[in-house]
Amino acid sequence: MNTSLPNDPSLRLVRDLLRVRMVEEAIAREYPKGEMRCPVHLSVGQEAVAVGTGAALERSDLAVSTHRAHAHYLAKGGNLKRLLAELFGKEAGCARGRGGSMHLIDLDVGFEGSTAIVGSTLPVGVGLALGSKVRGDSAVTCVFLGDGAAEEGVFYESANFAAVRKLPVLFVCENNSYSVYSPLGVRQPPGRRLYEVVRSIGLTSALHDGNDVFAVAATVKTAVAGIRHGGPPVFLEFSTYRHLEHCGPFADDTLGYRPEPDVAAWKARDPIIQAQDKVRDHPEFSDETIGRWRSEIAAEIDEAFAFARATPWPEQSTRAEYVYA
């Protein structure tokens, strides 16, 4: 497995992006069989933010995330077999089947947890950064959020405390313009830019294209270096777009809640297509390379699904375990 991981960081980004996409598409394909019996929020279309960020973080850095966390978990290095086993509700799942898709964790790679309530992990991430500061370790904590979370009161509280105590925290906001089916236009006044609001709170902030994995990786790398060297916390807003429904394996644009020209324009800017176009002239890249990656990744995914199906359920008798430490 992973026999042809490219050494070139650009190619590695392209391959990692493809891998996350293929995992999400495999989940979408298999989901209707009814074996993954929990809500899933897929990242198809938004993967570049996760992959670029994951590439710019050290393994010892920390991350927390949201209900839409598969891509963040994988990009941080989270174990694929344990992700799928978790979706299947199995004991070998990353949360022993107690959490499902919305509660992912892989402590081996610093993925400290994703949770289901919008905005809920924002202060938890800031607290991890406070903990790092108290203990004197050099970890930077990355807090993934969406545009909806930035409307929660706890977001402003968390960003404020990060600024006032100058904590080593990076907020990475995937702005896909929709909170479930509610567009930004009904949620925020026209002309407001979230990153500008956040700047006024005291964080360094910027807005970038979230569908350009190279831009994401470069931006996050610079931000993390600044934070690690004692700079203020950073908020990066990335514009991106969700291809599938808010929750579930299908497309939902037949519902008409998003303007058709928007959907077409964003799909034309698919991060996978853009990334592959950018490395088209790379000497180690060709259609053959893509084909090889696809078959390697497909084999890895098949193996992970086989594992998730075969590995045992949690015992009924353990249902009440882990309530208290």
Next chain:
Amino acid sequence: MLEKSSVQMKFGEAVRDGLDVALQLDPHLICYGLGIDDPKRIFGTTAGLAEKYGNDRVFDVPTSEAAMTGIAVGAALRGVRSVTVHQRLDFFFLAMDQLINNAAKWHFMFGGQRSVPIVIRLILGRGWGQGPTHSQSVHSWFAHIPGLKVVMPTNAADAKGLLLSAIFDPNPVLFLEHRWLHEAVSNVPSGDHRVPIGRARVVSEGGDVTIVAMSFLVPEAIRASALLARHGVACHIIDLRTIRPLDWDTVSAGIVKTGRLLALDSGLPICSVASEIVAFASERHFHSLRAAPRRLTMPDHPEPTSFALTRNLHPSAESIADTVCEMLDLPHRFAADPKAGPHDVPGPWFKGPF
């Protein structure tokens, strides 16, 4: 080296002493809350700690109950324990998502990989016009949630001992301290004194009626038992000390012993801790009961502010003694001591405002 000596101190001083000991024992422990190093020092309970341990460990914070609770969760995940404080419990309602969805569930929902050792001090108000939103005692809400522990100490020694146990417990613990108990004096062991969480205390042994109480209602029950003793009635008083996990063994023994149960609760009646105890008695000890179990709680409405409207609002020694006499078919009824001070303060030491 554990010191075996003890000193007389007030409840509030014992809280401060417990924090001091914990800050010495755990070099990463942090304490924070709005006003923790302001001139009033949380009713004196954090006096001198910022000076002694520095502002990196004992610090004032923004007015952000939700985030500051989630931040405690995150810090705990990174190995940093904390004691946070809210000068009134009522403000802490802003933090329910962080408490219930994160602190209480983190260990469970990630399959036991990380626990959340945090302590949240919540000060309960009463009287002097604290009114609808400065006087709520919702320990039963918290006790409803698996994953939380809830303690309500009554005296200074238990305040220190339960606080230290809470701080070094691997789980989130809510530490509910009644403002009216802050001046209560008792002997407090020096050094690392711990009182186990989950164990009630039998305050007095009596054969006629079992009174289960918590927090400020324990001293009221003790006063009631003195009134009743004049009429030959002996009370078996249990101070719960911990609300979750509740010490059912001690409660059971008390119910079986007297066959008469009066459950007191400083909160509202519906779905209260007292309701749970009466349900437990009815289900488990029906054949031991010699009278219908009773509850005394706040009335089922918010606490008003006016001095006139708060008279006889809370269970008191007199209403407790009256209820016991009803249960025993005794004719005695008790009026408040005419020489006692105003009903809305715990004693002359309390001059308001909160």
